[in-house]
Amino acid sequence: MDRQWWKEGIAYQVYVRSFKDSNKDGIGDIHGIIEKLDYLKDLGVNILYLNPINKSPNYDNGYDISDFRDIMDEFGTINDFYNLVSELHKRDMKLILDMVINHTSHLHPWFQESRKSKDNPYRDYYIWHPGKNGKPVNNWGSFFGGSAWEYDETTDEYYLHIFSKEQPDLNWKNEKVREEIKDMIKFWVDKGVDGFRFDAINHLAKDLTFPDGPINKGQVYGDFMSFIQNLPEGHEIIKDIRNSLFKDKNHVIIGETGNISFHNAYLYTGLDRNELDMTFHFDINGIGLGKDPWEKGSVDLAYFKKIISGWQMRDESEGWCPLFYSNHDSTRTVSRLGDDTAYWKESAKMLALLQFTQKGTPFIYYGDEIGMTNAWEFKLEDYRDIQVFNKYKDFVESGLVSEENYLLGLRNTSRDNSRTPMQWDKSSNSGFTVETPWINVNSNYKEINVKKQIEDASSILNFYKQLISLRKSNLALIYGDFNEIHREDKNVYSYMRTLEDSKFLIIANFFGEETDYLLPEDIEFENCELLLSNYDISDHNISSIRLNPYECRLYRLI
Numbered sequence: 073m074d075r076q077w078w079k080e081g082i083a084y085q086v087y088v089r090s091f092k093d094s095n096k097d098g099i100g101d102i103h104g105i106i107e108k109l110d111y112l113k114d115l116g117v118n119i120l121y122l123n124p125i126n127k128s129p130n131y132d133n134g135y136d137i138s139d140f141r142d143i144m145d146e147f148g149t150i151n152d153f154y155n156l157v158s159e160l161h162k163r164d165m166k167l168i169l170d171m172v173i174n175h176t177s178h179l180h181p182w183f184q185e186s187r188k189s190k191d192n193p194y195r196d197y198y199i200w201h202p203g204k205n206g207k208p209v210n211n212w213g214s215f216f217g218g219s220a221w222e223y224d225e226t227t228d229e230y231y232l233h234i235f236s237k238e239q240p241d242l243n244w245k246n247e248k249v250r251e252e253i254k255d256m257i258k259f260w261v262d263k264g265v266d267g268f269r270f271d272a273i274n275h276l277a278k279d280l281t282f283p284d285g286p287i288n289k290g291q292v293y294g295d296f297m298s299f300i301q302n303l304p305e306g307h308e309i310i311k312d313i314r315n316s317l318f319k320d321k322n323h324v325i326i327g328e329t330g331n332i333s334f335h336n337a338y339l340y341t342g343l344d345r346n347e348l349d350m351t352f353h354f355d356i357n358g359i360g361l362g363k364d365p366w367e368k369g370s371v372d373l374a375y376f377k378k379i380i381s382g383w384q385m386r387d388e389s390e391g392w393c394p395l396f397y398s399n400h401d402s403t404r405t406v407s408r409l410g411d412d413t414a415y416w417k418e419s420a421k422m423l424a425l426l427q428f429t430q431k432g433t434p435f436i437y438y439g440d441e442i443g444m445t446n447a448w449e450f451k452l453e454d455y456r457d458i459q460v461f462n463k464y465k466d467f468v469e470s471g472l473v474s475e476e477n478y479l480l481g482l483r484n485t486s487r488d489n490s491r492t493p494m495q496w497d498k499s500s501n502s503g504f505t506v507e508t509p510w511i512n513v514n515s516n517y518k519e520i521n522v523k524k525q526i527e528d529a530s531s532i533l534n535f536y537k538q539l540i541s542l543r544k545s546n547l548a549l550i551y552g553d554f555n556e557i558h559r560e561d562k563n564v565y566s567y568m569r570t571l572e573d574s575k576f577l578i579i580a581n582f583f584g585e586e587t588d589y590l591l592p593e594d595i596e597f598e599n600c601e602l603l604l605s606n607y608d609i610s611d612h613n614i615s616s617i618r619l620n621p622y623e624c625r626l627y628r629l630i
């Protein structure tokens with residue numbers, strides 16, 4: 073058992089813009105986070121992970137950095153940052169920063185220089201190429217809609233951007249880029265940061281011969297996946313960052329790696345690879361969604377089990393993993409995987425029980441601890457995400473998708489669903505701000521908010537607290553072996569966690585209908601002590617039981 077602080081901690085992700093506004097401009101900020109640290113501490117959180125806080129013109133909410141060594145104006149000053157670090161460390165809490173090093177903002181001075189002339193010293197910091205007969209270099213489409221190439225008149229060449237045109241990709245082949253970025257990371261390490269989440273880290277290396285990609289059904293542009301991700305050279309870059317800056321294990325380094333599953337994540341996190349400690353994946357973002365974005369789907373439990381248990385059953389040598397259902401790129405947990413109407417409370421608790429009894433580091437996405445839901449009532453003008461408007465051009469303006477279906481699709485899939493302001497109380501704008509917020513507050517804030525749930529012993533929030541304290545006092549829930557039970561069961565997710573003679577049994581009905589559960593033959597009912605459930609169950613016979621809708625139970629075996 074290789075014990076580490078980042079394995080035993082409870083992490084909490086804050087989308088800074090949406091957490092707490094302290095200076096009445098409608099935008100969350102660092103000082104607002106400091107005001108809420110005691111709330112987080114009380115919940116049991118000891119690792120804070122922040123979405124990007126560096127200076128940015130915010131075309132993609134901080135994922136477009138214009139100054140790596142400064143703080144975003146709306147979020148505060150470098151002194152606010154120092155205060156945050158010291159307030160965190162005073163409370164024995166750690167800080168993880170998001171670092172966006174695949175690209176910069178087009179307003180970053182490096183890019184401003186780079187576009188000036190072909191022989192500018194910064195030209196090679198980015199990826200430039202002449203067009204083909206007045207057209208882009210190849211048929212690649214960017215993740216955020218449109219071509220992945222943008223024409224620049226000054227030098228009559230195109231630059232590559234795999235995200236928006238305001239996010240030009242850095243050229244990692246350039247040794248100077250590597251050195252600048254490593255220096256910059258060191259700058260933040262020296263300021264007391266305890267770890268990093270490296271954004272889009274599996275895209276650093278690209279195939280610079282730029283072959284066209286296949287145009288998939290229903291798409292406008294060529295698929296560039298095999299040319300811009302998980303290339304061997306990318307691994308060399310990550311190893312170099314690890315060896316130059318993070319040889320010790322005091323810091324945690326996490327990568328965000330799309331299209332990496334439990335089968336091949338060891339390429340990044342394997343103990344012999346010397347790269348990352350954990351990777352965030354996208355494996356369950358689509359569960360619960362329909363075939364087309366505008367269709368509401370249902371949860372396929374067999375598939376969910378396959379993915380989640382797949383991560384659980386990896387060999388220790390393949391690395392550690394984060395436990396999360398949602399983040400700022402997905403929709404809300406309870407809306408996607410549970411039932412945010414009839415069984416809102418039950419299903420949110422059931423999902424939490426699974427999250428906190430598995431092997432890995434739990435990452436709570438802000439607001440999930442009170443069961444915040446998708447913004448079902450948003451109209452087109454309520455959305456803020458650049459992706460929404462860029463893709464509108466590709467799909468609606470081109471006639472591929474009707475405006476009505478596009479909007480339905482956004483309600484099921486848009487990232488803005490999980491970016492609405494934190495719901496603190498029932499005062500106007502949910503106690504997030506006294507001004508107009510940068511994005512609308514979810515209209516259900518009077519029913520769903522922190523204050524109400526602090527006062528209610530049976531709330532989702534108090535259930536989280538119980539789970540967190542159980543996890544912290546039982547190493548088996550952190551490091552124990554994971555053994556799935558009744559894998560073929562279509563309604564119930566059940567498993568054991570075992571560390572020496574400490575054993576736990578977890579049972580979760582994943583749906584809104586009652587279902588039966590049979591205790592495995594090698595477990596005696598007399599030996600099962602009920603620790604937690606989302607129902608008040610006086611008779612908790614489990615040798616043969618009928619589970620309520622979304623019922624979950626945590627037993628200790630004695």
Ligand code: TEU
Pocket residue numbers: 132135136172215235271272275328329330331354400401
């Ligand atoms: O997201 C990255 C991202 O979505 C892709 O890299 C992903 O690998 C691909 O879509 C796989 O299908 C990160 C941030 O989390 C997101 O908020 C930013 O908008 C994006 O990078 C650009 O920085």
Ligand code: CA
Pocket residue numbers: 092093094095096097098099100101146
């Ligand atoms: Ca503010």
